[in-house]
Each structure stands twice: as C-alpha cells, then as structure tokens.
Amino acid sequence: MRDILFRNWSKGVILFFSLAMFPTNIFAQSSSGSLDLLSSIIIATVIIVFGAIIFVTDSLLQMEGRRQLEGKDAKVDSSLFPKYIGDASELPSYIPKDRYFKLRRGFDINLEGKPENKIVETPFVSKYSVLPTDFRGIAPIPKITPEEGDGLLAGDELFFDKRNPEIKFVSPVSGKFAGIVRGPKRAIHEVTVIADEEIKYKELPELNLDSAERSDIVNFLKKYGGWVHLRQRPFDIIPDPEDVPRDIFISTFDTAPLAPDLNFAVQGEEAAFQTGIDLLNKLTDGRVHLGMDGRGKEIPSRVFLEAKNVEKYWFTGKHPAGNVGVQIHHINPIKKGDMIWYLHPHDVIVLGKMITERRYNTERLMAMCGAEIETRAYMRSRPGAQVGELLSNITFKNENVRLISGDVLTGNKKEKEGFVGFFDDQVTVILEGDYYEPFGWLLPQEVRPSLSPTFPGFIFPDMEYRADTNSHGERRAFVVTGQYEKVLPMDIYPQHLMKAILTNDFERMEGLGIYELSEEDIAICEFVCTSKMPLQQILREGLEIVNE
Amino acid sequence: MKDKMLNLLEKFEPNKEKSPFLYTLYDGFHTFLFVPNHVTKGGVHIRDNMDLKRTMVHVVLMLQLCYLFGTYNIGHQHFLALGEYTGFLEGFHLKLFYGFWQLLPIFVVAHVVGLAIEFFYAAKKGHGIEEGFLVSGALIPLIMPPDIPLWILAVSVAFAVIIGKEAFGGTGMNIWNIALLSRVFIFFAYPTVISGDEVWIAGLESTFSGAAVEYGWVHLTLFNGIFDWLGLALFDPHLTVVDGYTGATPLALAFQGGWEAVTDVYTQSQMIWGTIPGSIGETSKPLILVGAIFLGIVGIASWRIMLGMLIGTVFTGVLLNMWGATDFMNVPWYHHIYIGSFLFAMAFMATDPVTAATTNRGKWIYGFLIGFFGIIIRVLNPAYAEGWMLAILFMNTFSPLIDHFVLRKNIQKRLASA
Numbered sequence: 001m002r003d004i005l006f007r008n009w010s011k012g013v014i015l016f017f018s019l020a021m022f023p024t025n026i027f028a029q030s031s032s033g034s035l036d037l038l039s040s041i042i043i044a045t046v047i048i049v050f051g052a053i054i055f056v057t058d059s060l061l062q063m064e065g066r067r068q069l070e071g072k073d074a075k076v077d078s079s080l081f082p083k084y085i086g087d088a089s090e091l092p093s094y095i096p097k098d099r100y101f102k103l104r105r106g107f108d109i110n111l112e113g114k115p116e117n118k119i120v121e122t123p124f125v126s127k128y129s130v131l132p133t134d135f136r137g138i139a140p141i142p143k144i145t146p147e148e149g150d151g152l153l154a155g156d157e158l159f160f161d162k163r164n165p166e167i168k169f170v171s172p173v174s175g176k177f178a179g180i181v182r183g184p185k186r187a188i189h190e191v192t193v194i195a196d197e198e199i200k201y202k203e204l205p206e207l208n209l210d211s212a213e214r215s216d217i218v219n220f221l222k223k224y225g226g227w228v229h230l231r232q233r234p235f236d237i238i239p240d241p242e243d244v245p246r247d248i249f250i251s252t253f254d255t256a257p258l259a260p261d262l263n264f265a266v267q268g269e270e271a272a273f274q275t276g277i278d279l280l281n282k283l284t285d286g287r288v289h290l291g292m293d294g295r296g297k298e299i300p301s302r303v304f305l306e307a308k309n310v311e312k313y314w315f316t317g318k319h320p321a322g323n324v325g326v327q328i329h330h331i332n333p334i335k336k337g338d339m340i341w342y343l344h345p346h347d348v349i350v351l352g353k354m355i356t357e358r359r360y361n362t363e364r365l366m367a368m369c370g371a372e373i374e375t376r377a378y379m380r381s382r383p384g385a386q387v388g389e390l391l392s393n394i395t396f397k398n399e400n401v402r403l404i405s406g407d408v409l410t411g412n413k414k415e416k417e418g419f420v421g422f423f424d425d426q427v428t429v430i431l432e433g434d435y436y437e438p439f440g441w442l443l444p445q446e447v448r449p450s451l452s453p454t455f456p457g458f459i460f461p462d463m464e465y466r467a468d469t470n471s472h473g474e475r476r477a478f479v480v481t482g483q484y485e486k487v488l489p490m491d492i493y494p495q496h497l498m499k500a501i502l503t504n505d506f507e508r509m510e511g512l513g514i515y516e517l518s519e520e521d522i523a524i525c526e527f528v529c530t531s532k533m534p535l536q537q538i539l540r541e542g543l544e545i546v547n548e
Numbered sequence: 549m550k551d552k553m554l555n556l557l558e559k560f561e562p563n564k565e566k567s568p569f570l571y572t573l574y575d576g577f578h579t580f581l582f583v584p585n586h587v588t589k590g591g592v593h594i595r596d597n598m599d600l601k602r603t604m605v606h607v608v609l610m611l612q613l614c615y616l617f618g619t620y621n622i623g624h625q626h627f628l629a630l631g632e633y634t635g636f637l638e639g640f641h642l643k644l645f646y647g648f649w650q651l652l653p654i655f656v657v658a659h660v661v662g663l664a665i666e667f668f669y670a671a672k673k674g675h676g677i678e679e680g681f682l683v684s685g686a687l688i689p690l691i692m693p694p695d696i697p698l699w700i701l702a703v704s705v706a707f708a709v710i711i712g713k714e715a716f717g718g719t720g721m722n723i724w725n726i727a728l729l730s731r732v733f734i735f736f737a738y739p740t741v742i743s744g745d746e747v748w749i750a751g752l753e754s755t756f757s758g759a760a761v762e763y764g765w766v767h768l769t770l771f772n773g774i775f776d777w778l779g780l781a782l783f784d785p786h787l788t789v790v791d792g793y794t795g796a797t798p799l800a801l802a803f804q805g806g807w808e809a810v811t812d813v814y815t816q817s818q819m820i821w822g823t824i825p826g827s828i829g830e831t832s833k834p835l836i837l838v839g840a841i842f843l844g845i846v847g848i849a850s851w852r853i854m855l856g857m858l859i860g861t862v863f864t865g866v867l868l869n870m871w872g873a874t875d876f877m878n879v880p881w882y883h884h885i886y887i888g889s890f891l892f893a894m895a896f897m898a899t900d901p902v903t904a905a906t907t908n909r910g911k912w913i914y915g916f917l918i919g920f921f922g923i924i925i926r927v928l929n930p931a932y933a934e935g936w937m938l939a940i941l942f943m944n945t946f947s948p949l950i951d952h953f954v955l956r957k958n959i960q961k962r963l964a965s966a
Contacts, residue, residue, distance in 0.1 A: 041866065109594070257594075335965060408593045430594065433587050438550055440583030441601035448597040453846040454606055455597060469587040473599020474579065474676055477720030480603060481906040482850060493907060496955055511959030526592045530600055531720075536591040 092296050094305065095314045100294055101330045103317030103489035107524055109257040109449045111408070112464040113376055115367035115426070117264045120377045123392045127419075128173045128384040129192040130158055133183075134422040135228060137237030139163055140187035146177040155202035155224060155360030158191050167238065170225030172362045172382045174200040190419065201359035209278050209355065217282050221351070225360050228422075229347035233325065233340050234515035235547050245341040247286035247332060252304040252345055253293035255322035256407040256520075260367035260426050262345055263293075263301035265378065269349045273303045276352030277310055284341070287311045291327035304345070317489060325521040329490045334515045346425055366420070368394060370429035371466040372401045383424060388416030390427065402469050404428040409523035410536070433470025441473065448472070451483065451528040476531040484525040484535075492516065494525050498535060501542030509542050518543075554582070569671040576667070576677035604682040606848050607896065610839030611686045614829035614892070615651075617822060621832070622647035622694045622750050625825050629749050630761060631790030636823060641780055645771050650694055650750045651828065657698050658688045661705045669714045680719030680726070680902075681709065687727035687896060690829025691889075691937075692734075693742060694750040700738050704730040724944045725903045728937050735937070748795055748825035755795040761787045795825050798887045799926065799934055806875025807883060820886050830892035840895035849899035852908060853915040857894045860919020861885065868927055876927045884923060893922070893936035898943075905947040907954040914950055918943045 091097060132142050138161040145157045152158075153174045160168050171177075173195040181190035207220050218241050221227040232239035239245065253262055266273065280288050290307060293300050294314030304312075313331050315321045324342045334340060343351075346364045353361045365378040374395040381390060387403050404411040406424040414420075420427060437445060447457055449465045457463060484494035492513045500508035519536040526535040557578055562570040578584075579601075588595055623643025624636065633639030662681045670677045688705060708730035713722045734742050741747065746755050753759040767783045775782050798819055801809040814824055822832030830836070843849035865881025872878050884890065898904065898918050905914035918939050925935030 041870075111594075333962075333965070335962070402587075402593065404593055411593065413593070428593075434585045436550065436554060436582040436585050438553070438582050441599055442605060444597055449594070450597040452596070452598040452602075454602065454848070467594040469593050470583070471586045471588050471595045472583060472597050473595075473601065474584060474586065476600045476678060477718070479600055479680075479720045479902055480848075481901045481904070482908055482911075483847070485908060486847075491958065491961075493955060493958060495906060496951070508955075508959070511962060512955065513958075513962055523592055527594065528596045528598075530596070530598050530603055532595060532599065534591050 100314045103321045105489040106318030107487040108318040111257045112466045113371035115369040115376045118377045122379040125385040125389040127386040129190045129419040148179045150177045153202040172384045204358045248288045249342045251291040251324040253322045255319035258369040265365040266303045272349045272352035276348035367426040372398045372429045387414045400432045410520045431468040433468030480530040487524045572671035604679045608686045613835040617832040618828040619647040630787040654689045659685045661702045665709045678719035684726040693747040704733040707733045757791045759789045807879045830889035836891045852911040856912040856915020857919040860916035864923035903944040905950045910950040910954045
C-alpha cells in the first residue's frame with residue numbers, strides 16, 4: 001500500500017511541475033518576474049491544498065473501511081484510488097479480487113527452447129542416484145544402510161543423516177545398490193542404484209488421514225522417505241520433526257526462464273494432490289497456502305483450481321512472481337523466529353501417493369528444454385535419473401553445451417554422468433559461452449537478454465534469446481545501484497543486505513530481511529548484476545552465519 | 549581474423565609474476581579489445597549482457613556532445629574577446645582548431661596522470677584495471693576552465709585519484725565524486741587561479757581592453773601554414789581585447805547586479821545555447837539535456853536524483869525569491885536552471901552511483917538536498933558564485949547517513965511486525 005501511495009505522490013510531483021512550468025513559458029519574456037512568481041505560488045498552493053484534502057479524505061475512507069471489515073476474513077480496498085485501477089475489470093472471473101497480488105517489479109528472461117506441451121517416450125535409464133548434496137542441513141557423510149549389491153525396492157531405505165537417524169532417505173527405483181561416490185573431504189556425493197526395467201515398489205502401511213494423530217503422520221513420513229520432500233524457510237533446510245510450522249506454502253506456477261508448465265505436468269493427479277494437501281493440513285497449526293497463477297494466460301489446472309482446504313492467493317507479474325519466497329512475502333512475511341514449510345507441487349503429489357497408492361512413487365513429467373536440443377518436450381521420469389541416459393534419444397544442435405538440472409538461474413551444472421537433482425523437474429541445455437568477443441562491451445555481436453535499455457531488445461518484448469554461459473564482463477565492486485530493486489518484488493534492499501553479509505553485520509542482516517530470502521529469489525538479481533557479483537553464494541554464506 | 553588477433557596478442561603476454569605492471573596493462577588492453585571468455589560458475593548460468601564497461605562508456609558517449617560544443621566554444625569565446633568573428637559560425641576553422649589545441653593538452657594530462665595512477669594501483673593490488681577512471685577522466689576536462697595551467701591540473705587529478713579513490717580501495721569504494729574532488733582541490737589550493745574572469749577565456753594576457761593575444765608556434769606556423777595553403781583566414785597575432793569586453797560569467801554578473809546585470813551582457817538564448825564563457829563542458833544546456841534524458845531513460849543515471857535535484861533547486865529558488873533581500877535573490881527561480889552549471893551537475897555529477905545515496909527513497913532526499921544547498925551556496929555565498937561542486941561533495945559525505953535512515957525505517961518496520 002505504501003508503494004501505491006508513493007507512486008501517486010511521485011505522479012503528483014510531476015503534475016505539479018508541469019503546471020508550475022506552464023506560467024514560465026508564457027511570461028518568460030517579461031522581465032519583471034513577480035507576476036509569474038505569484039501565479040506559480042498560487043497554483044502550487046491550490047494543488048497542495050487540493051491534494052491534502054484528497055489525501056485526508058482517502059485516509060479517512062480507508063480507516064472507515066478497515067473498521068467496518070474488522071474481524072471479517074476479507075480484504076477490500078476502500079481507498080479512493082483502489083490498488084488495481086483498470087485491472088479489476090480485466091481480471092478473469094476465476095480470480096477473486098481480494099486475493100490478488102499484482103507484482104510490478106521483476107524481469108522475464110525470454111529464452112529460446114521452451115518445452116512444448118507434449119510427452120515423448122522416455123528412454124530406459126539404468127542408473128539413478130540420490131545426491132546428499134541436494135539437501136541442506138544434513139551432515140556431509142550420511143550413514144549408508146544397504147550393502148553393495150543388495151536388491152532394493154522403490155521406497156527402501158538408502159541412507160540417513162547421523163544427526164537425525166529417524167529421517168530416512170529412500171531409493172526412487174527398484175534395483176541393485178551400486179555404491180557411493182565420494183567428493184572432497186570424503187563427503188558422499190552420490191548414492192547410486194542400478195534400476196530394474198520394471199520398477200517394483202515397497203508396499204507402505206495404510207494410513208487413515210482422518211483418524212491419524214499428527215505424530216503418526218510425522219513418523220510415517222520420516223520412516224518411508226516422505227519427510228525429506230518438505231523444506232523449511234528460513235534457510236531452505238529439511239525441517240526438524242519436532243517443529244510445527246506456522247504455515248505451509250505451495251507455489252503452483254513457475255516463472256523461471258524455460259520453466260515447465262506445471263498445469264500440464266500435474267494433469268490427472270487431482271486425488272494425489274488433494275490427499276497431499278490434507279496431509280499437510282495435519283502437520284501445521286496454520287493454513288496451507290497455494291500461490292496461483294494470476295497472469296491470466298491460461299486457466300490453472302483443475303488439480304490446483306479445485307483443491308480444497310487451502311487458502312488460494314493469486315499472483316501476476318514477471319519472474320520471480322512464481323517463487324514461493326516472493327509469495328510468502330506478500331501473503332504473510334517470515335519474521336524472526338517464524339518457521340514455515342514449503343513444497344513443490346510434485347512433492348505434494350509424492351506425499352499424496354504415499355497414502356493413495358501406498359507406495360513411494362516420484363514419477364513425474366520432467367521438461368527437457370533449452371535452445372540447444374531438437375526435441376523440447378516432457379518425459380515421464382524421476383529425479384535422480386542419469387542425465388546422459390535421459391537425454392540419449394535427443395539430438396543436440398551443438399557439441400559445446402552445458403547440461404543443467406533445473407532452470408538457468410538456480411539449477412546445477414551436470415555432466416552426462418551426473419544425475420537430475422532431487423527437487424528438479426527440468427533439464428536445460430544451453431550453449432557454453434567460452435569465447436572471446438571483440439569489443440563486446442561496446443557492440444555485442446548477438447542479441448542477448450538484458451534488463452538494460454542500452455540494448456535494443458527492450459523494444460521487442462516477445463523476442464526469444466539464445467543465451468550462453470559467458471559472463472559478459474568481469475567481476476567488479478558494487479557500483480550501479482537500484483537495479484536489484486527493479487527486479488525483486490519484495491520490500492527488501494538486496495544490495496544493502498549483501499553488504500551487511502559481506503561485512504558480517506548480524507543485526508543488519510536480520511533487520512534487512514535475510515530470513516525472507518533464499519537463493520532462488522535473489523537469482524534474478526544475480527542475473528542482472530552489472531558487477532557480476534555471486535549474490536546467491538553471498539546470500540548462502542549469510543544464511544549459514546545467522547543459522548548458527 | 550579474431551583468432552589471428554588473439555594469437556598475436558598472446559605472443560606479447562608478459563609474465564604475471566615477473567612484471568605485474570606490464571601484465572596489468574596487457575590485461576587491461578586485452579579486456580578492452582575482447583570481452584573475456586569467462587563462463588559462469590555456480591549461481592546463475594546466464595548473465596545479463598550489461599557490464600561495468602558498457603555502463604561507463606555510455607556516460608562517456610553522452611559527454612562527447614559536450615566535448616564537441618566545448619571545443620568550439622573555447623575558440624568562439626576567444627575570438628569574441630578579440631572582437632573578431634563574432635558570429636557563431638564565422639571563422640569556423642579558426643575557432644575549432646583553436647579550441648582543439650587548447651583542450652587537447654588538458655584532456656591528455658588528465659588521462660595520463662589519472663590512468664597512470666590507476667594502472668599502478670591495479671598492478672600493486674593485483675586486480676584488473678577497473679573502469680572507474682573512464683568516466684572521471686572524461687568529466688574532469690569538462691569542468692575545468694579553458695585556461696587552467698596544466699601542472700595544477702596534473703596535481704589536482706593526482707590528488708583526487710590517490711586520496712579520493714585509491715586510499716578508499718578503488719572503483720566503487722570512494723566517498724566523494726572523483727571529478728569534483730579534483731576541481732575542489734584547485735578551488736581550495738589555488739584559489740587565485742580559478743577565481744576572477746580571465747580564467748574562463750583562453751589565450752589572452754588579461755581581459756582588460758587592449759590586452760594582447762597569446763599565440764604559439766602551433767597557431768602561427770603550423771595552423772596558419774595549413775590555412776594559408778587552403779586559402780582560409782589566419783590567426784592574427786596583432787589582435788587585442790576589444791573595448792568594453794567583460795569575460796564575466798552570468799553568475800558573477802548576477803551577484804553584482806541581479807538579473808538586469810546579466811541580461812545587459814548576455815541574452816537568454818545565449819545562456820541556453822551556451823555561447824558564453826564558463827567551464828569547458830557545462831555551457832550548452834540542450835546538449836546536456838540530451839545526455840541527461842538518454843541516461844535517465846536507459847537507467848544509467850538515476851532519474852530520481854535528477855528530478856529530486858530539480859525540485860530542490862526550484863523550491864529554494866522560490867524561497868529566495870520570496871525573501872528577496874539582495875539582487876541575486878531576486879533573480880527569478882526559473883532562471884537558476886540555466887544560468888550556471890546546474891544541468892551539468894544534475895546530469896553527470898550528482899548521479900554518480902557510487903557516491904550518491906543508494907536507496908531509491910534516499911535518492912529523492914539526496915537530490916533534493918543537493919538542489920537546496922546548491923542554490924543557497926550559489927546565491928548567498930559572496931566568495932564563489934557557484935554552488936553545485938560544494939553541494940554535491942557535501943551531500944556525498946552525507947549520503948551514507950541518508951541511506952542509514954532509509955534502511956533503519958525498513959528494519960524497524962520489519963521488527964515492528966515481528
């Protein structure tokens with residue numbers, strides 16, 4: 001609301017000046033100067049008095065509106081200048097106006113290679129791996145349960161964190177346990193299973209959601225691998241089973257570049273999704289919130305639209321409007337001491353299927369996207385699949401490419417031998433940018449996505465770019481200001497927060513809202529950064545500091 | 549072609565361990581010619597095409613307009629004082645070459661001194677050459693009087709870059725605007741050089757009538773030789789300053805006798821188009837406006853600061869008009885916008901992102917206060933009739949404080965809701 005006021009105020013200033021300048025033009029040639037001075041003062045006074053009257057009236061109206069609505073669970077804008085002038089009439093009928101957020105700041109990176117809404121046949125993937133590095137807040141060397149060569153079913157225990165031995169990490173597929181791969185300092189990086197052709201599932205015990213206690217559900221999830229699908233904010237870690245979250249948030253759309261269309265990817269999963277929601281409702285004292293796609297391009301899938309026992313909030317805007325962190329900030333921000341959980345819709349479905357199908361089934365539609373592959377479509381697969389085998393049917397347009405599990409802003413670089421990340425539902429292939437560009441800073445030889453209007457790209461908003469991984473410049477100190485604020489639709493000063501982290505200023509980090517942020521929210525700022533700062537890395541360091 | 553160039557460059561690559569200075573130079577030159585082949589590691593996989601070099605070079609490009617006009621205006625003012633070629637386009641080649649020859653040493657000295665120090669520190673600290681001086685170096689000649697002695701210029705640039713920037717840690721770390729710091733150094737260390745009327749006109753003994761003109765070998769032999777061969781008019785070493793000429797700037801006149809005194813000497817259109825004496829680059833208002841609008845639209849210069857500063861200036865101007873105790877106070881507020889270097893300071897000096905306030909709300913306050921103090925100093929200060937340099941440096945000092953209060957508000961709001 002304050003933003004709105006501020007914007008109106010700045011408009012007023014511009015109006016004032018255009019009016020104040022008006023007499024200047026008329027009287028500029030008269031040398032006396034007293035007449036136009038007088039008239040401009042009169043005009044200014046009239047405007048100020050008039051503005052003050054309107055401002056006071058508006059404030060009173062809003063106060064009255066708030067008083068009348070007190071205690072009712074509705075948000076109505078009773079201002080003279082409602083928040084959504086002009087938008088209200090354009091809103092599709094399925095979006096309630098009082099649950100609608102229009103985010104003005106943000107930036108869509110329009111890349112070439114979006115996945116088409118079709119499903120192609122998935123090649124057989126023989127190797128799956130759960131990567132302990134995908135989970136935050138666990139010890140680097142978890143305890144491995146099976147012996148090498150043991151037969152496993154999908155849902156059988158693979159390893160657990162020594163600090164929380166009850167939380168089990170389970171195998172996504174059935175097959176033979178193929179051992180581990182260690183990284184630096186003996187940390188375990190990959191826990192691999194050789195998959196069967198036909199996946200056999202471990203049958204889970206029946207759980208009646210209506211009669212089950214919260215502790216029963218927690219134990220069920222911990223024991224059968226569902227717990228690690230939950231993530232906690234702040235810090236993005238696996239939640240502690242002792243904690244009860246304030247609320248649970250789920251974003252049902254993804255605005256990241258080349259993101260999969262979740263409406264397409266969750267089709268037919270109504271029952272599982274609803275069961276997952278019911279389960280989550282048992283875990284929190286607060287509510288389960290769904291962040292819905294209010295951009296109006298397509299009606300959200302029935303899976304989301306008809307979900308019950310949830311609070312739905314609608315968001316429209318550019319990336320990162322689809323990030324759960326941004327949505328939390330607008331629905332009910334995370335304060336110091338708060339703890340909320342969040343999930344990806346696919347994870348909700350996994351939890352739901354643990355009850356409806358009574359098996360641990362992580363199968364989902366994953367998007368294969370990026371400008372450098374021929375077939376951009378969805379494949380039915382699971383997280384942990386080996387990237388090379390997953391892409392074996394797909395022709396690459398270029399040899400020198402980077403494979404990314406996840407999107408181009410937050411994903412992880414993978415080799416062909418690497419595995420799709422635990423929380424990822426897309427594989428992106430883009431060009432590796434290891435080339436020199438003569439005078440690229442003055443006259444770039446290709447069109448590339450940029451926030452800056454010094455490139456003509458801003459004239460063609462629909463243009464798709466074939467981006468590469470070149471950093472387009474060297475790292476510098478913070479010089480340009482205000483550009484992060486342009487793309488982050490939150491009441492946060494990212495640059496000052498980063499400086500607080502770099503100077504290890506604990507109180508300032510808390511005050512400037514580090515608890516509300518996660519890497520994925522700040523990623524768009526890192527993209528636009530003129531000084532090529534590694535913001536996600538800095539933010540993670542800050543989060544580690546405040547977490548201690 | 550590209551590969552050949554790269555191979556050629558590689559042959560010259562000095563050893564980083566043995567000769568760090570040469571390597572820094574090589575690296576600076578290499579990254580100037582080629583954007584390096586660095587790829588993203590960790591974090592985002594794609595990066596915006598914008599980098600600091602491109603940001604800075606856009607400011608420099610916009611300053612070229614001021615350079616063009618400034619060069620010609622040096623010559624124009626010179627001949628006005630002599631009473632020859634008083635039409636703006638008369639004696640075009642003489643004015644252009646005279647201005648060029650006057651400006652070139654200033655430009656070269658400012659860059660050689662500044663870049664040498666920059667390169668030295670880059671080598672010493674072992675990082676690449678940063679682009680900061682690209683803009684400072686382009687700004688410094690524009691805010692100097694055309695007759696500035698070169699040694700003073702060299703000392704002031706060295707002071708600004710060493711004390712103002714490198715002492716604080718280099719590009720992005722400085723507290724005060726580098727270009728203004730070099731100017732303020734001259735202002736305080738050599739006040740006699742930069743005050744008075746003579747310094748604004750190049751190539752004269754003094755501005756009194758009958759004073760002789762100073763031409764060197766280059767004008768009389770080289771340029772005259774070429775012009776003679778082409779059949780054009782020549783530099784005349786026998787010219788003297790005409791009767792009744794005053795080289796006073798509008799601000800000096802306004803201080804003496806208010807708006808009447810200014811309009812006695814200069815017309816409004818002269819002051820707007822910039823055919824008046826002044827610092828080299830700040831006189832032509834339309835060209836500065838072109839730069840200001842362009843930089844504002846592409847987001848390199850903050851429009852919030854520019855608008856805030858305009859508001860502050862108008863506000864204070866109106867206030868002083870109401871007070872009206874001296875002749876200068878009675879100069880109508882809208883004339884303040886173009887009689888001095890307000891627009892240049894607004895477009896290129898106040899908007900320096902490193903030294904300005906860094907929060908969006910802070911930028912409004914920062915801009916407003918610059919406008920406020922600038923007019924106060926301009927009108928009420930008897931010693932020096934222009935206020936933007938001091939106002940901007942003053943607010944540079946306080947911009948962290950402004951940010952502090954803006955941030956504290958954000959922090960308190962967050963704590964209050966917790």
